[in-house]
Amino acid sequence: MAPHTNKFLGILDLETEFPPNPTPPAVGSMLNSNSYILPVITEVVAGGRVEAVMRGDPELEPAFIAAAQRLVERGAVAITSYCGAAIRYQAALAAAVDVPVLTSSLMMVPLLLKQLPPQKKLAVLTFDSKSFNRDWLGLDSSDAHDRVVVGGVEGGTLSENEGMCPPQVTDTVDIERDISRAVERLREDNPDIGALLFSCTLFPPATPKIRQVAELPVYDITTLCRTTLQSLDILGGHQ
Incomplete structure (x- = not known):
């Protein structure tokens, strides 16, 4: 359980036309403070609709930066995002605030490929594989790209519910x-x-079960967030 503290994990959230859902975040959700050693706080990116973020609208960059700066002012010691496509704004955000910025689990792709034997592939699971942009992988060589396969959950229950x-x-x-x-x-x-x-930032609640069923290492955005928070001396050595 996250302790009572004035330090937080800041999460950049997207703008939506709907009111916030009152249902508490699921166990394992990146929005659930119990997923980390610190509680979470959020700031909405003004104008940050998912469609605009997915296409990397450059006009959103100031809004992302402003939201990140508000998080830091409120006590965020690290900043992440509730949309993996925000990796498009990673460089601008990292340059704008003096805390670690980790916009997407996709930042781990080069590291994970180096961890695996060269004959093994990394599978990236996303919300909609048809909308996935392979530029987000951050890979330079065609050989590295050949070792990454992408699959989505389009057509499933999650996709149906999110489309309502x-x-x-x-x-x-x-x-x-x-x-x-x-x-x-x-x-x-x-x-x-x-x-x-x-x-996809909606997937972490399923991570423990998928590790068990697939019998493979499984990484998600909470993996990256926890590792980053644990690297900081935020609890006076009592972690």
Whole structure:
């Protein structure tokens, strides 16, 4: 459980036309303070609709920076994002605030490829593989790109619920089922997958179950956030 403190993990949230959902974050959610050694706080990126973030609208950069600066003013010692596509704004955000910035789990891709044997592949699981931009992987060589396969949960329960007006909360068991099916599809053509990386920030509640079922290492945005927070002396050595 996150302790009472004046230090926080700051999360950049996107703008939506719907009121906040009153349902508490699920166990394991990146929005759940109990997922970390610090509680979370959020700031909405003005104008940051998911469609604009996905296409990397450059006009959103000042709004992202302003929201990040507000988080720091409120006590954030590290900043992340509730949308993996915000990796487009990683460089600008890191230059604008004096705390670690980790906009997406995709920042781990080069590291994970180096951890795996060269004959193994990394599977990236995303919300919609058709909308995924491989430029987000941060890889320079075609050989590295060939070792990354991408799958999505489009057509599943999570996709259906998120497409409703307003979006509906999806039970963790349904997210687990959607991801398991996506992993199975990827493995049919890629039996040499050595690890899984979740790029979608809605997936972390399912991570423990997928580790068990897939029998593979599974990484998500909370993995990166926890590692970053644990690297900081934020609790006076009592971590």
